[in-house]
Amino acid sequence: MASDQTEHTVLIVYASAAGSTAQIGEFMARRMRDAGLHVRVEPVDRAPDPGCFEAVVLGSAIHNGGFLPGFADYIERYAQTLKQRPNWLFSVGMGPALRGPVGAFFKRLTPPVVTECRTSAASKGYRGFAGVVVRPPELRNRLLIRLFGCPYGDLRDWAAITAWADEIVSWIDDALPATRLPATRDPADTTIGEGNSGPA
Numbered sequence: 218m219a220s221d222q223t224e225h226t227v228l229i230v231y232a233s234a235a236g237s238t239a240q241i242g243e244f245m246a247r248r249m250r251d252a253g254l255h256v257r258v259e260p261v262d263r264a265p266d267p268g269c270f271e272a273v274v275l276g277s278a279i280h281n282g283g284f285l286p287g288f289a290d291y292i293e294r295y296a297q298t299l300k301q302r303p304n305w306l307f308s309v310g311m312g313p314a315l316r317g318p319v320g321a322f323f324k325r326l327t328p329p330v331v332t333e334c335r336t337s338a339a340s341k342g343y344r345g346f347a348g349v350v351v352r353p354p355e356l357r358n359r360l361l362i363r364l365f366g367c368p369y370g371d372l373r374d375w376a377a378i379t380a381w382a383d384e385i386v387s388w389i390d391d392a393l394p395a396t397r398l399p400a401t402r403d404p405a406d407t408t409i410g411e412g413n414s415g416p417a
């Protein structure tokens with residue numbers, strides 16, 4: 218028997234310079250679609266108005282201590298809308314992969330831009346994921362990375378990303394009311410008016 222419930226709609230917006238954050242966004246989208254949600258995933262420069270979706274996930278790579286250009290602006294521009302939509306924020310950087318005494322200290326710190334955006338959007342949750350760390354050409358940057366104890370390579374923890382996507386799906390399924398299509402419609406009635414045009 219066909220279900221009369223529509224899928225919940227989710228927008229995933231990401232900012233990515235080299236592609237690792239984009240892949241996390243696409244991965245989360247696939248995971249959430251497999252769970253029955255209707256998910257649109259877009260880079261921030263093509264992202265639509267979040268007000269057209271029931272829930273939103275926002276994620277950016279961290280470069281030089283901040284989000285990528287345009288990402289914080291998007292959150293600021295739609296802050297009022299985002300405050301009225303359940304939304305979640307993630308960052309992708311070296312943080313979770315830092316090791317050693319200096320690394321352990323910096324690992325505990327949340328970049329100020331994360332706190333600002335989380336407050337602006339009233340995000341329900343935040344995760345910092347490790348990204349892909351490539352050996353930089355500049356000696357100074359290589360020394361900093363060594364000081365922080367960060368290894369090179371693809372450090373993404375797909376199990377942690379999967380678990381977070383599933384947490385968001387559970388929240389949406391539990392907290393958002395099911396959207397129901399009109400139960401019946403007289404096939405002879407061809408007018409599109411009140412009561413016939415879509416979900417109540």
Ligand SMILES: Cc1cc2nc3c(=O)[nH]c(=O)nc-3n(C[C@H](O)[C@H](O)[C@H](O)COP(=O)(O)O)c2cc1C
Pocket residue numbers: 232233234235236237238239278279280281282283309310311312347348349350351
């Ligand atoms: C120029 C540059 C600056 C970076 N600055 C930071 C930083 O300040 N903090 C951090 O945790 N990671 C930093 N990283 C690591 C990136 O966040 C990481 O490589 C991430 O996976 C990049 O995401 P993307 O592939 O989506 O662009 C930097 C990387 C580059 C290339």
